[in-house]
Amino acid sequence: MAKPEKGPKKIRLKILRQEAPEKKESRRWDTFEVDCTANMTVHEALEKIRRSPVTTEGKTVSPPAWEAACLEDVCGACAMLVNGKVAQACSLRVEEASPKGKPIVLEPLKKFTLERDLVVDRTRVFDGLKRVKAWIALEGTAPRGPGPVVGPDDQAERYALSRCTACGLCLEACPEVRESGRFVGAAAIGQARLFEIHPTGALHSRERTESLMEDGGVADCGKAQNCVEVCPAKVPLIDAIGEMSRATTKRLLFGWLLK
Amino acid sequence: MTRRSAVRSESGKLRRVAIVGGGVAGLSATLRLAELGVPVDLFSLVPVRRSHSVVAQGGIAGGDGSGTEADARAFFEETVEAGGFLAHQPPVLGMALAAPEIVDLFDRMGVPFHRTTEGRVDRRRLSGASVARAAFAGATTGQQILYALDEQVRRLEAEPVLDERGLRVPGESLVRKLERWDFLEIVRDDAGTCVGLVAQELVSMDIKAFAYDAVLLATGGPGSIFGKSAYGATSTSAAVAAVVRQGAVYANGEFIQMHPTAVRGANKLHVVSDALRAEGARLWVPAGKTDRRAPREIPEKERDYFLERASPSHGNLASADVATRAILAICLKEERGVFDPDTETNQQAVYLDATHVGQRTLRARLGGAIDTWEKLTGVNVCTTPLQVFPAVSYSMGGLWVDYEAGSGGTIVPLSPRNQATSIPGLYAAGEVEYQYHGANRLGGGSLLSCTYGGLLAAGAIAAYRAAMERSALDLPKSIFEKSQKASEKAYGDLLGRGQEDDAAENPYALSDELGEKMLRDCTAERSDEALDALSAKLEELGERAQKTKALDTSTRANAAVPAMRRLEGAVLLSRVIVASARHRGESRGAHFKPSKPSRDDAAWLKTTLARWQDDAPKVVDAFDASCAGKTISHSSAIDTSLVSVRPSTTEGKA
Numbered sequence: 025m026a027k028p029e030k031g032p033k034k035i036r037l038k039i040l041r042q043e044a045p046e047k048k049e050s051r052r053w054d055t056f057e058v059d060c061t062a063n064m065t066v067h068e069a070l071e072k073i074r075r076s077p078v079t080t081e082g083k084t085v086s087p088p089a090w091e092a093a094c095l096e097d098v099c100g101a102c103a104m105l106v107n108g109k110v111a112q113a114c115s116l117r118v119e120e121a122s123p124k125g126k127p128i129v130l131e132p133l134k135k136f137t138l139e140r141d142l143v144v145d146r147t148r149v150f151d152g153l154k155r156v157k158a159w160i161a162l163e164g165t166a167p168r169g170p171g172p173v174v175g176p177d178d179q180a181e182r183y184a185l186s187r188c189t190a191c192g193l194c195l196e197a198c199p200e201v202r203e204s205g206r207f208v209g210a211a212a213i214g215q216a217r218l219f220e221i222h223p224t225g226a227l228h229s230r231e232r233t234e235s236l237m238e239d240g241g242v243a244d245c246g247k248a249q250n251c252v253e254v255c256p257a258k259v260p261l262i263d264a265i266g267e268m269s270r271a272t273t274k275r276l277l278f279g280w281l282l283k
Numbered sequence: 284m285t286r287r288s289a290v291r292s293e294s295g296k297l298r299r300v301a302i303v304g305g306g307v308a309g310l311s312a313t314l315r316l317a318e319l320g321v322p323v324d325l326f327s328l329v330p331v332r333r334s335h336s337v338v339a340q341g342g343i344a345g346g347d348g349s350g351t352e353a354d355a356r357a358f359f360e361e362t363v364e365a366g367g368f369l370a371h372q373p374p375v376l377g378m379a380l381a382a383p384e385i386v387d388l389f390d391r392m393g394v395p396f397h398r399t400t401e402g403r404v405d406r407r408r409l410s411g412a413s414v415a416r417a418a419f420a421g422a423t424t425g426q427q428i429l430y431a432l433d434e435q436v437r438r439l440e441a442e443p444v445l446d447e448r449g450l451r452v453p454g455e456s457l458v459r460k461l462e463r464w465d466f467l468e469i470v471r472d473d474a475g476t477c478v479g480l481v482a483q484e485l486v487s488m489d490i491k492a493f494a495y496d497a498v499l500l501a502t503g504g505p506g507s508i509f510g511k512s513a514y515g516a517t518s519t520s521a522a523v524a525a526v527v528r529q530g531a532v533y534a535n536g537e538f539i540q541m542h543p544t545a546v547r548g549a550n551k552l553h554v555v556s557d558a559l560r561a562e563g564a565r566l567w568v569p570a571g572k573t574d575r576r577a578p579r580e581i582p583e584k585e586r587d588y589f590l591e592r593a594s595p596s597h598g599n600l601a602s603a604d605v606a607t608r609a610i611l612a613i614c615l616k617e618e619r620g621v622f623d624p625d626t627e628t629n630q631q632a633v634y635l636d637a638t639h640v641g642q643r644t645l646r647a648r649l650g651g652a653i654d655t656w657e658k659l660t661g662v663n664v665c666t667t668p669l670q671v672f673p674a675v676s677y678s679m680g681g682l683w684v685d686y687e688a689g690s691g692g693t694i695v696p697l698s699p700r701n702q703a704t705s706i707p708g709l710y711a712a713g714e715v716e717y718q719y720h721g722a723n724r725l726g727g728g729s730l731l732s733c734t735y736g737g738l739l740a741a742g743a744i745a746a747y748r749a750a751m752e753r754s755a756l757d758l759p760k761s762i763f764e765k766s767q768k769a770s771e772k773a774y775g776d777l778l779g780r781g782q783e784d785d786a787a788e789n790p791y792a793l794s795d796e797l798g799e800k801m802l803r804d805c806t807a808e809r810s811d812e813a814l815d816a817l818s819a820k821l822e823e824l825g826e827r828a829q830k831t832k833a834l835d836t837s838t839r840a841n842a843a844v845p846a847m848r849r850l851e852g853a854v855l856l857s858r859v860i861v862a863s864a865r866h867r868g869e870s871r872g873a874h875f876k877p878s879k880p881s882r883d884d885a886a887w888l889k890t891t892l893a894r895w896q897d898d899a900p901k902v903v904d905a906f907d908a909s910c911a912g913k914t915i916s917h918s919s920a921i922d923t924s925l926v927s928v929r930p931s932t933t934e935g936k937a
Contacts, residue, residue: 044839063661065549074843075791077834086835087791089842091329092516095550097655098426099333099515114550115658139486140840150330150437159434160393165315165738171390173402180647182395183420186427187651190332222393257651 033060035118036080036127037069039088045138054088055080055127066113066121066128067092067102088130090142097256100189103196104142105131110193110254133196135203149190152212156235160224172223185218185264187257194251194261206240210251210261213242217264220271229271237272245269289320290446292754297444297455299324299756300744301480301495303466303522305331307339307425307730308713309501310432311737312744317439317457319745324493325436326461326482328517332433335503335518336733339425340556340652341409342417343734344727345386348406355379358416360926362728365411365602366679366721367872368888369535372925374686374718377694378735385734386418392431395420397648407648409726410543410557411602417727421650422558428730436460465845468525469498469709470766475530477708478755479763481770486840490774492767494755496748497708499740500526501733504678504714505860508853509806510798512675513545513554523682523715524852527859532705532906533893534717535680536856537864537874540724541807543606544635545674546660552674553659555635557726560599562648564637564664566590566610566671568619575624578634578668589613589633604723604873607673611807614672621670632670642666675806679724679873680863681717683892684710685908685917692925694739699747699911702740705894707909708755710744712736717890722872750911777844781832790831790847797824797850801857805864809876814865821861825854855895862900863891884928889919 036057043050057080058072067090074087093101095114102113106121107129122128136144174182194210195201201209216232219225225232236242242265251261292298300316302309305327316323327334347354359379363372390396390404396418397405406415420427442457463485470479470492479494502522506514527533544559544566545552560566567586574581593609594601601609610633614620620629637645642665645653657663683705687698694701702710702718712733719732781787800820804813828851835843869883870876893902905918 043837061549063549068549071550071791074834075789075795086837087843089840093329093333094335094338094515096338096515096548096553097658098423099329099337101329101333101516117549143840146330150332153434154437154441157438159438160391160431161438162392162435164318165388167384167387168391170387170404171393174395174398175402176398176400179395179398182393183397183427183650186395186420186430187423189337189426190330219393224391225393258654 035060040131064118089140100191103191146192149192152208156216158215197250197254200246207244214264292756296756300497302499304501306334306336308733308737311734312741315741326464336429337426340422341558342419342727343730346383368928369721371922373688373692394431407561411725422556422652466522492763497744499710501713508857509675519849521849521852524856532683534683536860538679540677541607541673542676544671563640634668635671636668679720682711684716697746701743705908712740787832859900866902
């Protein structure tokens with residue numbers, strides 16, 4: 025029997041391909057094999073594939089499309105499903121995704137409209153930020169001195185919330201979020217909380233909390249807590265949902281007094 | 284004379300301006316233009332919240348908190364000196380004076396800056412600085428600042444355009460975002476003025492020419508040309524290469540900063556912010572060249588804290604150029620990098636050690652960055668020293684831009700000349716231009732110059748637009764149709780290229796080849812011989828780049844074909860940078876020639892000006908640029924009217 029050839033370890037990636045949402049007939053799986061290098065990430069494996077986009081059946085295909093920007097886990101661009109679980113391709117190491125060397129399965133996020141291959145349209149996440157008015161109502165850019173005094177504890181909570189990249193993984197993992205549903209999702213609720221605990225942001229608490237009392241607001245949260253488990257930035261989403269839920273209840277009960 | 288409408292053109296069209304790039308510079312400009320009532324179209328390769336500014340870590344330089352002019356002056360002098368006196372001084376002074384207001388502005392926007400015990404904005408000292416001037420949010424400050432601007436611009440998307448009577452213009456919002464659009468080139472009228480742009484939507488792949496009264500490029504640094512670097516996937520250098528090809532002057536291209544402390548990751552090199560050194564981390568190598576012990580087993584007296592030796596005044600917070608050269612000297616010349624017992628060799632790495640600082644302090648002051656570094660490197664900086672080596676992270680050089688200063692070197696805030704490129708109607712702000720950092724950038728400087736440049740450009744564009752004889756929106760359609768057709772044809776040609784040709788190359792593989800060559804011969808050390816060879820190599824790569832294969836022939840969301848044209852742009856800009864490096868016969872800041880190891884002010888205290896002529900880069904000594912109807916001659920001479928040039932106290936010692 026011939027000895028197995030010595031060489032770099034190989035890894036297979038099985039990728040779900042589709043050219044456009046309406047082109048269901050173009051849906052197929054392509055499998056590629058790449059040389060595994062130390063600390064290789066899923067992103068880097070995809071980069072290797074595009075340098076030589078030939079499947080294991082020897083067929084030359086178009087390079088798979090995926091999103092990438094910062095390549096250091098802070099921008100949220102490269103979110104996708106890896107072996108059925110949500111992940112960011114730039115920080116997930118191949119050996120973590122497949123400790124026993126089994127093929128790695130890549131699919132696009134499923135709660136968003138497909139654009140192509142692993143790319144989806146996540147406008148919905150940004151629309152959520154618009155809906156909850158996640159901003160300070162700034163008067164303008166002319167000098168007005170410093171902002172309000174903020175205590176170190178509030179700053180620490182706000183900093184944790186401000187790490188949200190709008191990657192959309194919390195929406196993907198949430199059982200209450202459906203492609204056609206109205207639930208705004210954890211990310212936007214977290215960003216609402218970010219401005220609730222800022223002295224200037226709190227001046228506009230009414231419209232922010234009211235936006236979360238509408239259909240698809242904070243009451244739609246089913247408390248599955250998947251969001252906080254999958255959040256790559258460890259944003260304290262459950263705490264934020266709890267706080268915003270309390271704020272909406274308070275407004276519902278006493279809103280007529282607060283107005 | 285009837286007053287021209289500020290909002291509508293003669294023919295009744297809405298007079299918009301365009302901003303290309305949605306990082307800190309582009310968003311700052313958007314915010315101020317909208318405030319001035321100028322409707323904006325904002326183009327970006329990615330949703331703006333994912334722009335490259337997100338990776339800035341250490342902080343934003345913003346004064347020491349005293350708000351005094353003495354502090355601003357000291358900061359100004361430090362910036363000019365660290366930059367090897369190569370920056371024109373008035374804009375740097377303008378930036379230094381505005382810095383405290385800029386930090387106040389972000390504070391008002393709700394950026395969660397670290398606080399003092401009284402609840403005010405805290406500061407830390409970053410590399411090259413003599414005092415603590417950087418406001419910071421953990422060690423992810425760029426992310427928090429980018430997001431605050433993203434939030435403000437999102438708020439503006441819902442704002443209407445108002446006409447001069449204060450009435451809503453129906454169906455128009457003040458800011459329109461065109462995300463996932465790729466800028467292709469500017470549109471110029473017969474006089475050469477920029478009157479719009481051509482861009483491609485990256486899902487439908489539709490190409491469209493737009494008319495704009497002015498265009499601002501805020502597209503960031505030349506990432507894709509240095510292979511493995513600290514840049515991400517969106518710093519393509521394509522936009523800047525396109526306008527250089529169209530005639531824009533590029534300045535000081537040879538000044539490429541390497542961040543001294545980066546960790547090799549799989550995708551790229553990950554910068555570990557100076558913030559870690561600001562909190563006490565030290566750089567060292569074992570004193571014994573073949574010390575086999577784990578770093579924490581090596582006693583204090585057997586460690587060589589080489590940067591503290593090389594730079595007694597700044598120690599581990601020496602400016603980036605000094606620290607980088609010290610690490611390169613240890614690893615490459617003295618071959619005393621960390622010893623690897625497995626391979627019996629000295630690595631290209633030194634220790635960055637914060638293990639003595641304490642977990643609690645590091646967590647409180649660096650925040651999420653500790654987790655990010657751990658995820659990417661597998662090392663917790665609180666408990667294990669990192670192995671680091673320099674990585675390309677910033678370009679001081681960029682598009683040449685103008686400024687107008689009044690008496691005492693004060694910037695005229697609403698001059699149409701500020702941030703104007705050599706092409707009338709085309710502006711630039713942020714890392715894409717050259718104006719603020721000279722030969723070397725200080726820590727905390729990039730977020731500041733991006734914001735200041737963006738805000739200044741907005742005022743300039745508003746003034747330029749107000750003074751226009753005729754709005755670009757009233758020009759004949761044929762100008763735009765012609766540009767659009769040319770771009771469509773170029774795209775069609777790329778889409779069909781190399782299909783029958785077995786020898787046609789893969790553009791991604793060719794891009795790697797470019798990166799390797801540029802990294803080897805045109806970063807930390809440049810010899811004229813290597814640059815000449817590189818220059819010839821780049822010509823060859825340029826030819827090969829025009830024969831790459833379209834790896835994807837589909838007409839929707841095609842990423843492979845834009846990669847072909849970006850490669851051509853990257854080669855073009857590389858040639859400009861190499862020509863600039865070859866030209867400068869001295870060492871200064873980030874530019875180092877072993878054959879001419881010191882600064883030579885008599886011959887080289889001047890700007891390198893390069894332009895694209897007859898399909899090749901050409902260094903020029905002077906050029907004319909017209910702006911708002913006036914033509915002005917510009918030369919390579921530097922305005923040093925505010926602080927006298929002196930030999931630097933930190934430079935060249937390492």
